[in-house]
Amino acid sequence: MADYIPSTNEWYKVDDIDKVDSPALLLYKDRVKENIRLLKSMVSDVSILRPHVKTNKMAEVCSMMLQEGITQFKCATIAEAEMLATTGAPDVLLAYQLVGPKAERFANLIKAYPAVYFACLTDNEANAKHISKVAEAHGIVMNVFIDLNIGMNRTGIVPGKALPLVAFILSLKNVKLVGLHGYDGHIRDTDTATRQQNSDEGFQQVAALHQKIAEIHQRALKMVMGGTPTFPTHAHRKNVECSPGTFIFTDWGYKHAFPDEAFDYAALVITRVISIVDEHTICTDLGHKAVAAENPLPRVHFLNAPDAVPTGQSEEHFVLRVPNASSYHTGDVLYGVPVHICPTVALYDKAYVVENKKITTQWEVVARKRTINF
Structure with a gap:
């Protein structure tokens, strides 16, 4: 797997993220559009x-x-x-x-x-x-x-x-x-x-x-x-x-396994710090129910906390080891790229659509249901 290169433009940050409770699924509409166009060009x-x-x-x-x-x-x-x-x-x-x-x-x-x-x-x-x-x-x-x-x-x-x-x-x-x-x-x-x-x-x-x-x-x-x-x-x-x-969304697993396919991350999960455990440990609200759990840890990589190392996860909690816990505060938002996006999407009933760093609407993940009408 290729080494992680931290983002320099923080494209993923949402100006009005305080409106969104966590954990949540974010969908970056322009990136979805570009992934479709890249597919067509191939x-x-x-x-x-x-x-x-x-x-x-x-x-x-x-x-x-x-x-x-x-x-x-x-x-x-x-x-x-x-x-x-x-x-x-x-x-x-x-x-x-x-x-x-x-x-x-x-x-x-x-x-x-x-x-x-x-x-x-x-x-x-x-x-x-x-x-x-x-x-x-x-x-x-x-x-x-x-x-x-x-x-x-x-x-x-x-x-x-x-x-x-x-x-x-x-x-x-x-x-x-x-x-x-x-x-x-x-x-x-x-x-x-x-x-x-x-x-x-x-x-x-x-x-x-x-x-x-x-x-x-x-x-x-x-x-x-x-x-x-x-x-x-x-x-x-x-x-x-x-x-x-x-x-369409790509994920950490495919992005690093297939670098020849230049699709961009278009869907992320957000989580918030809910507790500072000790000088090197924090806990967030990204439990098993919020990110695909079929892979071993790490199941998600944080764009704005690349040094955070997952050490434990349960249904509603995600424990991370960090270099300096004093640099985090309860309520801080972390933006995560799932290792496997497909089953992660299926865990959410809606996605918050991001355009120009703002939440513009919500889209129902309608087919996460086994039955709609038929």
Whole structure:
């Protein structure tokens, strides 16, 4: 990980921060806009972009992408899919397999928004049959992508074993096979040449399957590949859509692991000092409930307190070791960059929008909910 370089312009400081109780999520609108524009500059055609909205979960942020000409999106929950539909997104891929009641919910969503092109994932015959049965009961046809396991070992079928599944899906009346989905989130090489090589190896499996399907079944399927770390490795490929997500806000983890991707921090958490424990220890109100806690400490780095070292955290408290506690006072505001922004955003029901160092409005993190209406 690269060494931290303290900010000299204090871009993150908010003039009216006293209006905001802590902990809180801040969203810097101009930086979000610049991250979208940088993303567009990194691809030859905006039509190959299919951003994942699991990071932002906000209708207003999705609208910003729509305004920049991005029309295809990926999501992980039905609530996120509904959020996209309400913003006017014309093409939504739910990158998740519909098990249990999810298929019924998704069918109801499809019928509620007939102008939106919806699709979902499947990786086995039993699930494809389940989706088809639900679709038939609703009198609709569901579009599906086959989820491929190209090394993540989380979901998906190995490409070399997928042809029988292709044939099975093509035999179903109420399911339409439209694409192949390959997420390579396991590829996190900082070296760009190594990242490209590993990406190529995974993609070759998808491309080989894609070719066989074209030859055997005369079907030209879509291919959706990658996330923020690997989308540049896929951007030059023909007939491939790229689906970065974290780029929109970026975080400490990606900023330092992938320095070739110059996205800026656009979302921060704030916390306040609530106690001076001793000459080298302070405590803030940034507990487990306010910043993603799946990573080991440090889970957040403070832009205006780079020497603060986390030593302990509980539900509502965050203890920091500092060089000189006498330089802090209760009520002092610390601005933090989470190591992982995506699950951090999901901990908040709203974000305070910052423009020109002022809080201008609040945006609901609407898709943090598991269910909105459907």
